[in-house]
Amino acid sequence: MPTETPATQKGERTKERILAAALELFKKDGYEATTMRMVADAAGVSLGNAYYYFASKELLLQAFFQEVHEAHLLAAAPVLAGSKSLHARLLGVLLARLSVIEPYHHFSALMFRTAADPNSPLHPFHAAQAGIRRDGEALFEQVLAGSSQRLPRELLRELPPLLWTCSMGIVLYWIHDDSPGRGRTRALIEHSSELIVQLIRLASNPLLRPLRRRVLAMLADLQQLAGAAG
Amino acid sequence: MPTETPATQKGERTKERILAAALELFKKDGYEATTMRMVADAAGVSLGNAYYYFASKELLLQAFFQEVHEAHLLAAAPVLAGSKSLHARLLGVLLARLSVIEPYHHFSALMFRTAADPNSPLHPFHAAQAGIRRDGEALFEQVLAGSSQRLPRELLRELPPLLWTCSMGIVLYWIHDDSPGRGRTRALIEHSSELIVQLIRLASNPLLRPLRRRVLAMLADLQQLAGAAG
């Protein structure tokens, strides 16, 4: 299964050519409109050869996700370097994601159709995505760690996956959002980042410890499952 | 487009036969494993004829969802008639859903794959699903209205869609859940119903009015979009 790492240099170049062709077509025409035959043609290889390097169309899409994620990390870096306010950091990171994915709005629904299938290797909790998920959580860890906000240790441990999930929810909202300039998603990001910061402060209140325990217990439930799947 | 209502009596019978055959096959083999050719064969009609009545395989699945929803209403009725405790009502309704969908766990992922595509008529926010969504919200309205718990008017208005969304989240969790007897989902339902009740009580605290406002504003954002889509 040379999908992992082609042995030859020539093979490696071929694989790269196929991937590049696919990404270009995805961006231009969208995922579903792009056929494997088109990809193969654009890359100058046969259909069968394309399948030799990428066992499915989905795996090509996965490579695309990887690219998007790396662009997000890049776009978020200046925000994280620039401010210690938790709200500013959270807001900045979420807006950075928005700006990175915006060019793909017209075919985002089609990406998410496959990604929503728990059996698909593209699902956020799938083992194949563990890397991206960990990276995503690491990003929110940074958001928290670099901020001036004080947090109970247990929250610091549990919040990153939760924030990452929230950010996925925002992406889901964005997919549906047809408002000009994606204004609604922007509003949602602003409101929710304020809200989250306020909730985090509230959650640190000692009076609410029993409630917090309950929330953390539920989060543990959720992660147990994610761990089993991924 | 006689997909809506066949003109002839014969047509009506044919349509029913196709639907019945499809549901049986979905339950036996799952959605993806069932081909339109199998459905047509089992119904004793040609492939083209099946497509005359159901323009896509997805529309057959939609009919299945409708059936599941009606079974849920039926299963929830005794709970709603039997207790005035908010927690008991919420818990009962969520567990009723679980018992209704359990027989379909083995192919639930495949249902949700299509349902997660915003362009699909199966998406919870799609216009075609407005009926089911309204019914679902109405169910949670009953859960609240028939309980002994006092609620601010604004909460009473905003909670049903939120609870419905939570219940969809639980279904999503259930899809991934491979634990024996679906124990994890049961635990999640118990924990989250307790948590929700506690949060509702907390939300009624006058000290938290500013926070509550913010939450309600965000919910308004979310519903604006749902309204546009559905």
Added chain:
DNA sequence: GTCTATAACCGGATAGAC
């Protein structure tokens, strides 16, 4: 053993005759 190509399979969807 690594790579590439051709030909076919399979199933969702459609066209058009009756």
Added chain:
DNA sequence: GTCTATCCGGTTATAGAC
């Protein structure tokens, strides 16, 4: 309203070239 014949695209089998 029903059929047959066909398209189309993801995927696979397989044969052969380096």
